[in-house]
Amino acid sequence: MSKKEEVVLETGEKIESIGPWRIAWRKFCQNKVAVAGLVIFVLIVISVIVVPMVLGYSIEDLDLTNANQAPNAEHLLGTDDQGRDCLYRLFMGGRISIMVGLIAALITVLLGCVIGGISGYYGGKVDNALMRFCEIVYSLPFTPMIIAVAATMLWVPQQQKMYAVSLIIGALSWPGLARLVRGQILALREQEFMQACEALGFSDFSKIFKHLLPNVISLVIVNATLQMAGAILTEAGLSFLGMGVQIPTPSWGNLMNLARNSQVFRQFPWQWIPSGIMCLLTVVSINLVGEGLRDALDPKEIQ
Amino acid sequence: MVKYIVKRVLTMIPVLLVISMVIFATVKAMPGDEVTAYFGPGARVTEERRQEVREQLGLDKSKPEQYVRWLGRFVTGDLGQSVTLRKPVASIIGNYVWNTFYLNVVSLIVALIFAIPIGIRQAVKKGSAFDNFWTVFSLLGTSVPTFFFALLLIYYVALNIPGMPINGMRDPMLSSFGYANIFQEISDVAVHSILPVIVLAFSTFASFSRYVRNAMIDVINMDYIRTARSKGLKEKVIIYKHAFKNAQIPLVTLLGLYIPSLFSGAVILETVFVWPGIGNVLINAITQRDTSLVMACLVFSAILMLIGNLLSDVCYSLVDPRIKVDE
Numbered sequence: 001m002s003k004k005e006e007v008v009l010e011t012g013e014k015i016e017s018i019g020p021w022r023i024a025w026r027k028f029c030q031n032k033v034a035v036a037g038l039v040i041f042v043l044i045v046i047s048v049i050v051v052p053m054v055l056g057y058s059i060e061d062l063d064l065t066n067a068n069q070a071p072n073a074e075h076l077l078g079t080d081d082q083g084r085d086c087l088y089r090l091f092m093g094g095r096i097s098i099m100v101g102l103i104a105a106l107i108t109v110l111l112g113c114v115i116g117g118i119s120g121y122y123g124g125k126v127d128n129a130l131m132r133f134c135e136i137v138y139s140l141p142f143t144p145m146i147i148a149v150a151a152t153m154l155w156v157p158q159q160q161k162m163y164a165v166s167l168i169i170g171a172l173s174w175p176g177l178a179r180l181v182r183g184q185i186l187a188l189r190e191q192e193f194m195q196a197c198e199a200l201g202f203s204d205f206s207k208i209f210k211h212l213l214p215n216v217i218s219l220v221i222v223n224a225t226l227q228m229a230g231a232i233l234t235e236a237g238l239s240f241l242g243m244g245v246q247i248p249t250p251s252w253g254n255l256m257n258l259a260r261n262s263q264v265f266r267q268f269p270w271q272w273i274p275s276g277i278m279c280l281l282t283v284v285s286i287n288l289v290g291e292g293l294r295d296a297l298d299p300k301e302i303q
Numbered sequence: 304m305v306k307y308i309v310k311r312v313l314t315m316i317p318v319l320l321v322i323s324m325v326i327f328a329t330v331k332a333m334p335g336d337e338v339t340a341y342f343g344p345g346a347r348v349t350e351e352r353r354q355e356v357r358e359q360l361g362l363d364k365s366k367p368e369q370y371v372r373w374l375g376r377f378v379t380g381d382l383g384q385s386v387t388l389r390k391p392v393a394s395i396i397g398n399y400v401w402n403t404f405y406l407n408v409v410s411l412i413v414a415l416i417f418a419i420p421i422g423i424r425q426a427v428k429k430g431s432a433f434d435n436f437w438t439v440f441s442l443l444g445t446s447v448p449t450f451f452f453a454l455l456l457i458y459y460v461a462l463n464i465p466g467m468p469i470n471g472m473r474d475p476m477l478s479s480f481g482y483a484n485i486f487q488e489i490s491d492v493a494v495h496s497i498l499p500v501i502v503l504a505f506s507t508f509a510s511f512s513r514y515v516r517n518a519m520i521d522v523i524n525m526d527y528i529r530t531a532r533s534k535g536l537k538e539k540v541i542i543y544k545h546a547f548k549n550a551q552i553p554l555v556t557l558l559g560l561y562i563p564s565l566f567s568g569a570v571i572l573e574t575v576f577v578w579p580g581i582g583n584v585l586i587n588a589i590t591q592r593d594t595s596l597v598m599a600c601l602v603f604s605a606i607l608m609l610i611g612n613l614l615s616d617v618c619y620s621l622v623d624p625r626i627k628v629d630e
Contacts, residue, residue: 136321139612141604143570144585145329148601151589152332229446236448237571241586259454269458276451283446 024218027296034292041285044278048094057088059248071270078270080258084248090274093250097232097279100166100251101286104231105224107170108177113220115174116181117208121189131182138175145172146234150243158246165244169231177223184216218297225290229283236279252279308617315609319602323377326601327370330594337362340592341386360386373598383595387588392599395584402472403568403580409496410503411565418508422515423550426523427542437512444509453502453575461498468495470577499576503569514557518550525549555622559615563607 018026028034063083071078077086119130149168156164188194189212197207213220232252238244239253240260247254255275259265264272338357342348357363361372376383382392425434461467468474472495473488482488522528523546531541570582577583581600588596 132318136318136325139318139322139605139608140325141567141601141608144567144582144601144604145326147570147586148326148329148333148589148597152329152334154334233446233448237450240448240450241571241574253448256448256451256454265454265458266462272454273458276448276455279451280443280447283448284442287442287446 024293024296028292031292031295034288034296037285037288037292040281041289044094044282044285045098048091048098051091052088052095055085055088055091057085059092059250061085068268068271070268077274078268080268080271081264086271086274089250089255090278093252093255093275094278094282096162096245096249096251097235097253098282100162100169100235100245101228101232103163103166104169104173104235105228107167108173108227108231109220109224111170111174112177112223113181113213116178117185117213119178120182120185121204121208121212123186123189127182130178134175134178137172140172142172143234143237146238147241147243150238158249161249162245162251165235165238166231169234173227173231177220177227180219180223181213181216184219185212188212188215218293222290222294222297225286225293229286229290232279232283232286252276304617304620308613311613311616315613319606319609322605323374323598323602324370326598326605327373328366330597330601331366331369333589333592335592337386337592337594340594343387373595377602382599385588385593385596387591387593387596392596395596396581396599396603399579399581399584400566402578403573403582404566406496406499406503406573406578406580407565407568410500410507411561413500413504414507414511417504418511419515422512423519423542423547425512425516426519429520434516438516441509441512444506445513447506449502449506449569450571450575452505453498453572456498456502467497469498470575471495472579499572499578502572511554511557514554515550518553519546522546522549552619552623555618556615559618560611562614563604563611567604567607 061084063079066075066079066083067081069075069079069083071086075085075087077090080086080089115130115134119127119134146168149172150165153161153164153168185208193211194207197211202211235244235251236253236256239251240257242254242257242260244253245251252275256272256279258268259272337360338353341356341360342353361369364372373383380393382396384390385392385395388395421437425437428434457469461469472492474491474495477487477491482491523542528541528546531545536545566581568580568582570585572578573580573582574586581603585597585600587593588600
């Protein structure tokens, strides 16, 4: 991606040739808002990794004598009803929430690319069947369905709950991407390089995954970014209802769930406000990056 | 056009059939059973009575048989009984859906009143401070978890205003003793709607204003707008009469897609404000394993989704005569 290639002209002059990725990166860097988003997001990721390590608590730590303390020198963000450090839980929750977003986005991308790719490449009956399937998943009411499926997952142990949540979100989010990918592949399939692939005797697998899908990568990247932001919000909603990630494992959603207790809501705001702000900040930064990428990768706008 | 709609509705049927199977399987996969829900948690009931109820609800049959029985009843319009509320599901949905609809329609109207003029001005003054401010504003609207915004609003604003209701749709005292007159009822509901409408309108505003802005930017750059300018038309006429007419096309599509969600509502937000809407009913039904109520709510939302997709395609061709859906 960052490899510099030099092209020597007939005149002996050397010029730097820049690939599409480099052009995109340059355009992205010119977009100050997008860069700010990226910086904020990177800072958040670093802090959710580092802060819990520095604080050195563990998820199971309890200290009932110090329950519900207001922010103080020892506990910068106070403690919750079990005497757990809120700052630690805030950043640990961030790890979980961002992981859920990441895994859900990966599942969406995987399913969207495979199903969209196969559908667009084969066309005909396969396409018809897959697109019907797509329509079915697409027509399932998203939030209610996520809640209903999450209610069936009660048997999943508490530590693995976050993976179940990511899986549910990913498994219900792919149809949009699959349709986009299919549409693009349908057009690409008719181009000349596909005839070359045919002549060289490549397998269908390599044609789809090595030659067709890389052409839609920019679309997929932008979609994945926005998907991740959406998944973080969905997880927050689900856990807020008490149906997502379960305590003692924290997530931004279930930290905000504490606010449903009216005493916590009115008297201990440090237990729920910071998680909402972090969640908002993260989603804003990811959306900014996503939009920056969309502009940077849009071939229509190459300068 | 009629032929097209009929065709689309017919293809919906198999899709809906599969969707209902998926929903049925999901509902049946939830742990806990309906018999317990029937008696309420922790009730002491003899095993014989339980068995009786189980047979009465048809739970002694195999799962596929239960599905076929459900489908048979569904087709004839019988949605079954809610085991927790002991009322026909159809009447429960019929009651609560209008509360959801009312909340959503008011929010949508409020959102559009702001989104359309602001979106247009943003497009006209693209890149200005005005544009940037509202872009950030709408970015926040799409990025904030709605329930968090709701909680903040209650915490920082509503709790400081004496007499500001923070949940429900009516005052419990007033509604149980009866309103003195219609105006009292209207003002009671209106006061209770303020917070939920602000929150919902904020997130709706965010997506609509972006849409209007982007659609207008596309249109303003077109040749016919330049022609209109060179003809010496007033800027107001150009923007609001010539340009906005074409910018309506994507807007109408979005609206078509949006109509069904007016009925299915914002599930989580209704929970925060304890709004007696369909979303709240659904959440309670899921937590209490009220199977027929969950089934009905989910299938209802799925049907609305399908209708919304159709509606948005139809609207598209109605607004833009260049597009013919029949082909």
